[in-house]
Amino acid sequence: MALSRPVGRRRYRHRAAVLVAAGVCSALLGGPGPAVARDAPSPPALDWTPCVPGSPYDCATARVPLDHSAPAGRTVDLAVVRRKAADGAHRIGTLFVNPGGPGGPGTVQVPQNYDSFPKEVRDRFDIVSWDPRGIGNSTAVNCFGSSGGAEAWGRSKPAGFPVGEKERTAWTDAYEDLGRLCEERDADLLRHVSTADTARDLDLLRQAVGEPQLNYFGVSYGTILGATYANLFPGKVRAMVLDSNIAPSAWTDDGRPDARTPTFLRMGSDRSAAATLDRFLALCGAAATDRCAFSGGSPEATRAKFDRLMQRLREHPVGTWTYARTVADTVTGLYIVDPGWTDLARRLQDLWQGRAPRPAAFPPPPPVAEPDPYLGDEQAMAVWCGDSPNPRDPAAYPRLEEDSAKRSGDAGRFWTWAGEPCATWPARAADGYAGPWDRPTAHPVLVVGTRYDPSTSYEGSEAMARELGDARLLTHDGYGHTALFNNASSCVKEYESRYFTDGALPPPGTVCRPDAQPFS
DSSP states (O other): OOOOOOOOOTTOOOHHHTSSSSOOOOOOOOOTTSSSSSOOOOOOOOOEESSTTTOOEEEEEEEESSSSSSSTTTTEEEEEEEEESOGGGGOOOOEEEEOOTTTOOOOHHHHHHHGGOHHHHHHHHEEEOOTBBBSSTSBOOOOOOSSSHHHHHTTSOOOOSSSSSSHHHHHHHHHHHHHHHHHHHHHHHHHHOOOHHHHHHHHHHHHHTOOOOOEEEEHHHHHHHHHHHHHHHHGGGGHHHHHHHEOOOHHHHHGOOSOOHHHHHTTTTTHHHHHHHHHHHHHTTTTTTOOTOOOOOOHHHHHHHHHHHHHHHHOOOOOOOTHHHHHHHHHHHTOOTHHHHHHHHHHHHHHHHHHHOOOOOOOOOOOOOOOOOOOOOOHHHHEEEEHSSSOGGGHHHHHHHHHHHHHTTTHHHHHHHHGGGGOOOOOOTTTOOOOOOOOOSSOOOOEEEEEEEEOHHHHHHHHHHSSSSSEEEEEEEEESOOHHHHHHOOOHHHHHHHHHHOOOOTTTTTTEEOOSTTTT
């Protein structure tokens, strides 16, 4: 789940939110592990050309098997992007990046966020990303015959999450219909977009660029992809940074066949979002209104102001801004601290004053061939719902919502319903991976966790470091979803640079702090 900055008109927005967010459904993983013999597909040929004239990015298309155990069968295309090392004379190799999701198009998001990578990493590595199978500009899951069909489906369900019986029915019916449409359109593809499938694609891409071992940077959902790769191909890991982590035990529900709790609640997303929202309100309240427009003059007054606003919106929406839409916007608005928290405060203040907020500005498109691919909810769902178990009975979610709301308030309602679309999703991964997760890798993995993350909890990063065979935890005592895309701590960047260039790990127990506090 994961989500990072928006991309274009159909922005990667809250992939986690609606379906999710940074997607989701019930599936018992149990596909062949690394010891199972399988025919070895040949690495694809990459014919690099400038993405558009004058662009610093090169693009290519990789053709890989739909089913890695049947390399002579149907194939799928992967859209790939590369930016060469800035200091070619001191180049170390290629760094592969997955920007999260599932559903994040790497060919757009990585160029959009290129400057977030540490300078030494940009200087010494070619940075390569790709749209995973099923996503964006690659062979994509698209369950509608036209953009009009997708837009009509989007209007058929409530924004954010459902409130009340009528909206719950509309929500569950909409996602059940979406699953049916997807099954009718390409059932085979739905069963072959698992995290393990993508990890095997990644190993073919590694071979295609001539790297003997993998350098990898994965954020959010990209962390479970990295963990899967590390256990399928432990001898091929040179350097791997996993930032804002999904614990493998939470992803797989420890291999239980019948999940009773949605993935996001197992991940602790509800509690982590509530804690991050509390810090947002406290720091906002400690600031003057010229720095945080929603400030009530003190942390206590600002928390009370937020609660009153939520109650007011339940009874009297401001235009299309309902209670649920505002909660969803608040949670996802906490992802990027600067300028996201300042912008979120302005939107909340607009609503407080009875005005509909101005639409968020999208970042400019990067200089790539297709900067605005279709990113429908079904793309994230196909991955998440096929991989990670969630309760299969839609009627279970109202009770789960109330239980989470007791722990986590409004954020608990959002994250509970983010998992419900998987209740009726029709497909399971044909070749998933459910562990083991502790296979010793050729080199240790660096795990980065942020204390106040509205999506992936810090406890998830602690668990990732514990569950992998050889990993070291670096704590970012800061805010937002992913240290990378928040670009907030030179301390984190320095340790990442040393690790990628020299293999040096931070000392055990190292804590980095942000360079500046929000609203300061």
